[in-house]
Every structure is written in C-alpha cells, then in structure tokens.
Amino acid sequence: MDQKDYPQTVQAFRLAYEYHSGPKVNLLKKFKESITPTKETPFNLFPIARWIRKYKVKKYLLDDVIAGITVAVMHIPHGLAYSQLGSVPPVVGLYMAVFPLIPYVICGTSKHISLGTFAVVCAMAGEIVYTTKSPDKSTEESIQIAAAAALVVGLWQILIYIFRLGSLTIFLSNSLVSGFTTGAAFHVLTYQFKDIFGIHVERLTGPLKLVRYYFQIFRKLKDTNLVTLAMSASFFTLLIVFYYVIKPTMKKKCPKCPVTIPMELIAISIGIMLSYFLKLNEKYGVQIVAHVPKGLPTPKLPDVSVFTKLIIPCFPIAVVAVSINLSLAKIFAKKDGSTIESKQEILAYGVMNICGSFFQCLPVAASLSRSALQYGTGGKTQLATVFSMILIILILLFMGPLFEPVPYCVLSSIVVASILSMIFHIRELPKIFKRSTLDGLVWLSTFLGVVFIDIDYGLLIGFIASIMTLVYMHHCPQFIELGRAHNRKENRDFFLDMIHFKAADDIPNLYIVKLIGCLNFANISHVENKIVKAAKNLELNDQVGYGAAVILDFSSVSYVDPSACDGFGQIWQTLSEMNVRLFMSSFNVKVFTQLEHNQVFCSLPPNRVFQSVQDAVTYATKFDVIETDPTPSK
CATH class of the missing domain: 3.30.750.24 (STAS domain)
Known part of the structure; x- marks a missing residue:
C-alpha cells in the first residue's frame, strides 16, 4: 500500500509538517515589560494628550458644545433627584457632574459616556451612608461618610487596575446585571414613596427590610399630605406621557432631529414656580430642598476614621460601577467605530472617584440615558463633558439658591418615572428562561436576593450563582x-x-x-x-x-x-x-x-x-x- 494511504499518527504528522513548540513565555519578563515606561506611556496614561492634538475644531467643536449643554441640562434634574438616594443633600448631585469628571476627561478613553449620578450606585452608596452614620443623623456626617465611600471605591478601582482584576467583571453576566439592576430599581422605587405621599418613614436594615418598609408605609398612609400626593401624581403622569407617548412619536416622525426636550428640567422649573408662588411649604407642608449653597465646595480630605467600616461594603460598588461603565463605553464605542482601553478606563474610574471624594461627592458611574443623549446630540469627544461642566459650574456659582423651592415630591416623581424602564426588565424573565434555564435561574436568584435580603448580598448571590452555572456546565x-x-x-x-x-x-x-x-x-x-x-x-x-x-x-x-x-x-x-x-x-x-x-x-x-x-x-x-x-x- 502507498505510504500516503497509511493512517497518519500525530508523531508522523508533526515530523512531516515541521512542528515546533513556539517561543517560551517568560512571565517575569512580560511583567517587567508591562511596567517599564516607554515613549507611549504618557499618552496611554493621559489619552487626552493623544486625541486633543488631532481635534478638528471646525468639524467637532459645535457638536461638542451642543452635546455638552444638552447633557448639562439633563445633569441638573438627575443630580438633584438621584443624590437623595445617597442620603446626601441634592446639591451634591451637581458637584458629581463637575469634579470627578475632570480627571476622567484627562484619563478616560470613551468619547461618549456621561458620568455622574446613577440611580443604582447612588442607592448602594446611600445604604452605606445610612448604616454607618450615628443616630443623630446630621447632614454633615452623611456628606463625610459619602465622600469617604467615594474615596474607598476609587481605591478599590485602582487596585483592580493594578492587579488586573477587571476580568472579575466577566462573571457579571448580562442576566446577573439585569436581575441586579431590576432588583436595585425596586429599592430605589420603594424609598421614593415617603416623598411621594409626604410622610415620614425610617429606613430599615437587615433581611426583608423592603417588606418591613412597606408595612411602615401602609401604617403611615393616614398621614398622607394630599397636596404632595396630588403634585406627585401630576408630575409623574406628565413625565410618563412624555416618555412613553410624546417622545416615541417625535422620534418616529423626526428620527434625525437632534433637539431633545428636557422634560425633567421643565418639571423642576414648574415645581419651583408652583412652590414659590403658592408657598407650598409654608401653607401646605410640602417638603422642599430648602438649602442649596451658592458657590463651589472647598476641597478637603474625607473622614478617614470610618475607612475600616467601608472597605468591605464599598467593594461591590466598585465592581458594579466598573461593570456598568465598561458596558456602556463598549456599546457606544461599537456604534461610533472607535475603541476603548478597558484597563485605562478602570484607572480613570478610580482616579475620578478619588478626586470626587475631596469635593463631597458620592461614588460616580455612567448613566445610559445621559450617554445616549451625548451620543445622539452629536458629541464627538469628551470635550463635550468640559462644556457640560462649565455650565454646571456657572449654575453653582450664580443660580444655586434658585433650586431651593424644589419640592422633594417632584424629584421623587422624576426618579420613579426614570427607573420604570429598569423595573420593566422583569418582563424579560420568561424570554431569558426560554433561551437558557441556567441564565434564568441566575437572573431570578440575583433579583430575589437583592429585593428580599439586600443589594450587596443579592450581588454576591448572583455572583455565586454565575460561578455555579459555570461549574455545572464544566462538571460533565x-x-x-x-x-x-x-x-x-x-x-x-x-x-x-x-x-x-x-x-x-x-x-x-x-x-x-x-x-x-x-x-x-x-x-x-x-x-x-x-x-x-x-x-x-x-x-x-x-x-x-x-x-x-x-x-x-x-x-x-x-x-x-x-x-x-x-x-x-x-x-x-x-x-x-x-x-x-x-x-x-x-x-x-x-x-x-x-x-x-x-x-x-x-x-x-x-x-x-x-x-x-x-x-x-x-x-x-x-x-x-x-x-x-x-x-x-x-
């Protein structure tokens, strides 16, 4: 029989085709190369030095100005509304739209994500603030703990960057993230009811706290402020009609129209006028923001005495923020045809949170709605963020007290209307189960853990469930x-x-x-x-x-x-x-x-x-x- 017809062993195949093992990988050498500075190191650490030299003023500037102003308009209601989720004064949300973003513009690689307040991260930080502060619950102490939490989150993110632990986020599957954000949205929704009804309800801790919180709400319903409830219902209806009727109709009839109606800001403006001219606080007991300081905060070191209490609870915030930020950055980079550097992004997130902690900020994360707005209005680079910051700074310097009459019920209505889309993710559960039973179980276990135990423990349960599904799939x-x-x-x-x-x-x-x-x-x-x-x-x-x-x-x-x-x-x-x-x-x-x-x-x-x-x-x-x-x- 011809030799070519003889079956080929691996040994014969390798000999015939000149197999070689390839170059050996020296891990120590590879590590040294990764930390050895090169000519590109400054550009890698500070990407602005690379893209600012290629910036086309005539082509990009007007688009960035329009996008920046539009996003700044969105930052105002988001900042005022979401900061209360973090148990801090509303003005902190405006600080979060300025100071943490400065280092991100310098160090970040995404052109389009809009960082600042994000409901889920603010709610997670709010849990830490509430459980850490002393019983007298002074506002100043809450701000100090929030700033310390931002610092610890930033340090965690720096460690994730140094030790290349960004791969941890691969275990945060789409099902886990969806179940987690949906469960966290229920927390956000629940804590708005006290302002919607105008009642006083103490936040609780421990398992089943949401269930126990609802019992407290039902017991206090007899104390409902009817004017507050009427305003909440009116503004909520206005926003829902805009989100689910007017906005889709406008998008359908004019898909390329870059103009966006800032309905949240319009709602706040109407609320300010009603509150001021009708004296809603003095006559009807409607709770208002009451104090928004004029000017910028003085930078100061966060309170390090609470660090030991924050190390463990801040880690989930760091991981969740990294996961959400990277996901959004990749989504918009894919749309734009650009690329992001994940490791550099994580470094930028850490630096911006550390910077924000010196200016009383909560931990910062990207918002899908603002990022989509920045992309949709034609933003070309992070210079759009610079113009957004400039406008917010001007508002803080000259217009801060104008927001003092804002009723809390209006802010809560904005929060509830904004997170409904996250809550509606629960409708996707049957589809997830149909696609994969294991993914469905991960979603459900994460969601139930977040809702019935706590946000942090729910994330841990989801993480363990994801690991178990991998073990199960590889076991047999x-x-x-x-x-x-x-x-x-x-x-x-x-x-x-x-x-x-x-x-x-x-x-x-x-x-x-x-x-x-x-x-x-x-x-x-x-x-x-x-x-x-x-x-x-x-x-x-x-x-x-x-x-x-x-x-x-x-x-x-x-x-x-x-x-x-x-x-x-x-x-x-x-x-x-x-x-x-x-x-x-x-x-x-x-x-x-x-x-x-x-x-x-x-x-x-x-x-x-x-x-x-x-x-x-x-x-x-x-x-x-x-x-x-x-x-x-x-």
Whole structure:
C-alpha cells in the first residue's frame, strides 16, 4: 500500500509538517515589560494628550458644545433627584457632574459616556451612608461618610487596575446585571414613596427590610399630605406621557432631529414656580430642598476614621460601577467605530472617584440615558463633558439658591418615572428562561436576593450563582457517539452524531466518541465510567476481522488538567485488561501538549495517537488486526 494511504499518527504528522513548540513565555519578563515606561506611556496614561492634538475644531467643536449643554441640562434634574438616594443633600448631585469628571476627561478613553449620578450606585452608596452614620443623623456626617465611600471605591478601582482584576467583571453576566439592576430599581422605587405621599418613614436594615418598609408605609398612609400626593401624581403622569407617548412619536416622525426636550428640567422649573408662588411649604407642608449653597465646595480630605467600616461594603460598588461603565463605553464605542482601553478606563474610574471624594461627592458611574443623549446630540469627544461642566459650574456659582423651592415630591416623581424602564426588565424573565434555564435561574436568584435580603448580598448571590452555572456546565463534558457517513461526490468518509443524523452508520466493534468541554479532576471519573461502560457494551462481531476498540475524538476538548491526564492512563489500563484497544485523535496543540507533559503518551504507544478520527478508524480496522496492546505499565 502507498505510504500516503497509511493512517497518519500525530508523531508522523508533526515530523512531516515541521512542528515546533513556539517561543517560551517568560512571565517575569512580560511583567517587567508591562511596567517599564516607554515613549507611549504618557499618552496611554493621559489619552487626552493623544486625541486633543488631532481635534478638528471646525468639524467637532459645535457638536461638542451642543452635546455638552444638552447633557448639562439633563445633569441638573438627575443630580438633584438621584443624590437623595445617597442620603446626601441634592446639591451634591451637581458637584458629581463637575469634579470627578475632570480627571476622567484627562484619563478616560470613551468619547461618549456621561458620568455622574446613577440611580443604582447612588442607592448602594446611600445604604452605606445610612448604616454607618450615628443616630443623630446630621447632614454633615452623611456628606463625610459619602465622600469617604467615594474615596474607598476609587481605591478599590485602582487596585483592580493594578492587579488586573477587571476580568472579575466577566462573571457579571448580562442576566446577573439585569436581575441586579431590576432588583436595585425596586429599592430605589420603594424609598421614593415617603416623598411621594409626604410622610415620614425610617429606613430599615437587615433581611426583608423592603417588606418591613412597606408595612411602615401602609401604617403611615393616614398621614398622607394630599397636596404632595396630588403634585406627585401630576408630575409623574406628565413625565410618563412624555416618555412613553410624546417622545416615541417625535422620534418616529423626526428620527434625525437632534433637539431633545428636557422634560425633567421643565418639571423642576414648574415645581419651583408652583412652590414659590403658592408657598407650598409654608401653607401646605410640602417638603422642599430648602438649602442649596451658592458657590463651589472647598476641597478637603474625607473622614478617614470610618475607612475600616467601608472597605468591605464599598467593594461591590466598585465592581458594579466598573461593570456598568465598561458596558456602556463598549456599546457606544461599537456604534461610533472607535475603541476603548478597558484597563485605562478602570484607572480613570478610580482616579475620578478619588478626586470626587475631596469635593463631597458620592461614588460616580455612567448613566445610559445621559450617554445616549451625548451620543445622539452629536458629541464627538469628551470635550463635550468640559462644556457640560462649565455650565454646571456657572449654575453653582450664580443660580444655586434658585433650586431651593424644589419640592422633594417632584424629584421623587422624576426618579420613579426614570427607573420604570429598569423595573420593566422583569418582563424579560420568561424570554431569558426560554433561551437558557441556567441564565434564568441566575437572573431570578440575583433579583430575589437583592429585593428580599439586600443589594450587596443579592450581588454576591448572583455572583455565586454565575460561578455555579459555570461549574455545572464544566462538571460533565458532553459525549457524542459518532458514526460513519460517506460523501459520494468527494469519495470520502466523515463522522456525524449518530443521535441526530440517520446517515451516520455504526462501525462494528468500534465505539467512537467526541468529548466536548473541559476535562478535570471533578469529571474525569465520570468520563472513565462512561468509556468503560461503553467498552463493555460493544457488540462484538467476529466476522469483521479486527478486535474491539474505543476511539476518542479530542477536537472539542479545551483543557485537560493533570488529574484528567492520570485518568486517561487509568482508562487505557482498564481497557487493555478488557482486550479493548484505545485510540486518541484530533488534538489541538494545547491539549496535546498538556497530555504530553503529563506523560500520558509514555504508556500509550505512538500507533494509538492519530491526527484525525479517520486515521484512527482506518488503522483500527485495516492495519491493527492482529496486534494486541502491550501490558500496561503499573
């Protein structure tokens, strides 16, 4: 027979095609190279130095000015409304639209994300502020704790950058993030009811706190301020009609119109006028903001005495903020055709939170609505953020007291109307379950943990659920029994799944199985049992002229750990004692190297290891008729 027709072992294949192991990776050298400064280091650490030189004034400036002013208009209601979720005065939300953003413009790589207040992160920070401050609950103490929390979150994000822990966010799947944000939105919604009804309800801590909080609300409903409730209902209706009727209609009729109606700011302006001219606070007891200082805050070091209390609870905020920010940055970079540098982004997030902590800010995160607005109004670079900051600074310097008559019920109406879209994510649960039961369980466990236990614990539950789904999926690799089919046009055989393809024929005395997944210490015993059981069940046909054999297809195996390698030695030994031959085939280089390093092929003869399933089948049925396996080494 011609040598070219002889089945090709892996050894022969490597020799024929001049295989080499490739360059060795020196991890220490690689680490030193990563920390050694180069000419590009300043541009990598401060990306503004790169893009500002290429800035096209005539082409970009007007778009950035329009986008910046538009986003600033959105920052005002968001800042005033969301900051109360963090248990701090409304003016802090305006500070968050300025001071943390300065270092991001210098260090960030995304052109479009709008950072500042974000409902979920503010709510998480608010939980920390409420549980950490003393019983007298002074506003000044709340601000100090909030600033300290921002500093700790920033330090955590710097550590994530230094130790390259950004990969942690890969475990925050879409299902986990969706379940988490939906559950957190229920927290945000719940804490607005006291301002919507104009009643006083103490925040609670511990498991089932939302359920207990609702009981408190129901007991206090008799004290509802009817004027406050009427205003809440009116403004909520106005915003809902705008969000779900007017805005979609405008978008449908004029999809390219860059003009956006700032309905939240209009609502606040109407609220200010009603409150001021009707004296709602003095005559009807409607709660208002009351004090918005004019000017900018003096920078000062946050209170370090509470650091030890904040280290653990601030870590989830750091991870959630990084995950949300990176997700939005990638979404808009994809739309724009640009790229972002994830590691540099994480560094920028850490620096901006540290900077914000010196100006009384809560932890900062990106907002989808503001980012979409900045992109939709034509913003080309983060210079749009600079123009947004300038406008907010002017408002703080000259117009701060104008916001003092704003009723809290108007701010709460804005919050509730804004987060309804997040709450409506619960409608996606049946679709998620239909797509994947495991993803559905991750979503549901995260959501229930957030709602019924706490935001932080819910995130932990979701994280554990995600890990468990990965463990479950990798615990038992798939076994696909293959049969031979014939392609008449090309006159060649190929192998198909026998369960799903009727054209695949069983080969007498052979069990061909494709292994799919990762083979490790946790599942190798299952693999061994499955293969040995299949070998015992082989229906032997003495007429075919060759003995029984098991052929393993490794083409879909991604990893084999040392325990699994030892297991294959045991499988070969067991099959040899049963007079069943074992063949292995179709390795990728990584898996073959792992098996080779763990001396699997020291026991297995070279003519048992083939480049393809076809080669193994050909050898097993035509060339290995008389030969028997040698006695396995103990």
